[in-house]
Amino acid sequence: MFNSMKLLTRIGIVSLSLVLMQCEKDDICAESTPTTPSLIIRFYDFYNPSELKAAEDLNVFGIDNSGNTFDIIGQTTLTTDSLALPLPTNLNAASFRLYLGYLDEETIGNGDDLLTEFQTEDLFVSRACGFKTFYSELSAETQTDSDNWILSTEVIQTEINNTIHAHVKIYH
Amino acid sequence: MSKYITNLFLACMFVCNGSAQIATDSIVSDSLKTPVKFGLRLGADLTSLGRTVFNNDFKGFELSGDYRLTERFYVAGEIGSADKTTDEPNINFSSKGNYLKVGGDFNLYRNWDGMDNMIYAGLRYGISRFSQTINSYIVYTTNQTWPYSVNQTNSTYAGLSAMWLELQFGIKVELLPNMFGFLNLQLKRLVSNQSSGQIDNLYIPGFNRTYQDGQIGSGVSYGISYRIPFYKK
Numbered sequence: 001m002f003n004s005m006k007l008l009t010r011i012g013i014v015s016l017s018l019v020l021m022q023c024e025k026d027d028i029c030a031e032s033t034p035t036t037p038s039l040i041i042r043f044y045d046f047y048n049p050s051e052l053k054a055a056e057d058l059n060v061f062g063i064d065n066s067g068n069t070f071d072i073i074g075q076t077t078l079t080t081d082s083l084a085l086p087l088p089t090n091l092n093a094a095s096f097r098l099y100l101g102y103l104d105e106e107t108i109g110n111g112d113d114l115l116t117e118f119q120t121e122d123l124f125v126s127r128a129c130g131f132k133t134f135y136s137e138l139s140a141e142t143q144t145d146s147d148n149w150i151l152s153t154e155v156i157q158t159e160i161n162n163t164i165h166a167h168v169k170i171y172h
Numbered sequence: 173m174s175k176y177i178t179n180l181f182l183a184c185m186f187v188c189n190g191s192a193q194i195a196t197d198s199i200v201s202d203s204l205k206t207p208v209k210f211g212l213r214l215g216a217d218l219t220s221l222g223r224t225v226f227n228n229d230f231k232g233f234e235l236s237g238d239y240r241l242t243e244r245f246y247v248a249g250e251i252g253s254a255d256k257t258t259d260e261p262n263i264n265f266s267s268k269g270n271y272l273k274v275g276g277d278f279n280l281y282r283n284w285d286g287m288d289n290m291i292y293a294g295l296r297y298g299i300s301r302f303s304q305t306i307n308s309y310i311v312y313t314t315n316q317t318w319p320y321s322v323n324q325t326n327s328t329y330a331g332l333s334a335m336w337l338e339l340q341f342g343i344k345v346e347l348l349p350n351m352f353g354f355l356n357l358q359l360k361r362l363v364s365n366q367s368s369g370q371i372d373n374l375y376i377p378g379f380n381r382t383y384q385d386g387q388i389g390s391g392v393s394y395g396i397s398y399r400i401p402f403y404k405k
Contacts, residue, residue, distance in 0.1 A: 016390070086313060086314075086315035086318060090320065094318070126384050130261075130262025131311050133313075
């Protein structure tokens, strides 16, 4: 009687620990899981459109509905030919202000506004991650001001479902 | 908490059982084997009953039954219903449906004369039909600089189904004549899993929670059952 009971207890413990081991990795959304993708922008030379051209001392802000700006890439400036911008998940438009030659808050350089519009659809990912947003029908244009550094924009992929390929080309 | 209740329950069953054993020993004086009772045993699961009473996020029941074919082998099954709401950090959903499990139990324990307890291994084939409703969710982003909100939805995916094989290990102890307490652990493996296509089946009534990268599930049940005796042999 008690030998069988011991055996049963052991089987029980092994089964339970198997199950517990399984759920730990299921309960946290792993960083490697593809979730909501960012908008990928690549910078090209306007006068030599096949060549990448880094934007120097770039700083980017988001613009909310009431026209206020907020940090989007943090308090740093970048010199890069490739930029990943997060998009809102519950709106159909997003505006960004891109400063070229932003040195500090005194010397902000030249700011151009990039307006994007898109449709969103929420897709199931997993128990731990919930949903991600899939963006489609992407459009992007620069608002004309007296001194644009962005000379032209081109949407090369209207669907945003990964961050492997660029979605928008900016010529400057 | 439930762990202690389980322990208490187990301890009680074996204490009751032990005293019964001593009593029986002293009575048995001849070498004739006491006939074994055959009948239909019907039981109710107390885990789902307890959760229905004490948890707001679960409503359900499970009835079990077994019928003795030979001294050690029983056909057995369970029928049940569950309506469970699960709240995960990024998703809140409800699963609702019915299930049926059919199979058999084999008693691994050789009873002393006149006793009728089981330490058993059982096999079941389970089938469940259910629906899944997404109540709310948050879109997962790695960069949350834009304002975000919890999305309320009410999208129900009906007509879902799943089938699984289940291994049970457990005990059934006669506490009073024809009155049994039972406890079992269940290890399950999905055989088929029909989801809506858009969303995985996150919880299957009868199978319990599912795992993203696996087909394995688990369960536990304890309760009481009553044997309607048909004949002795």
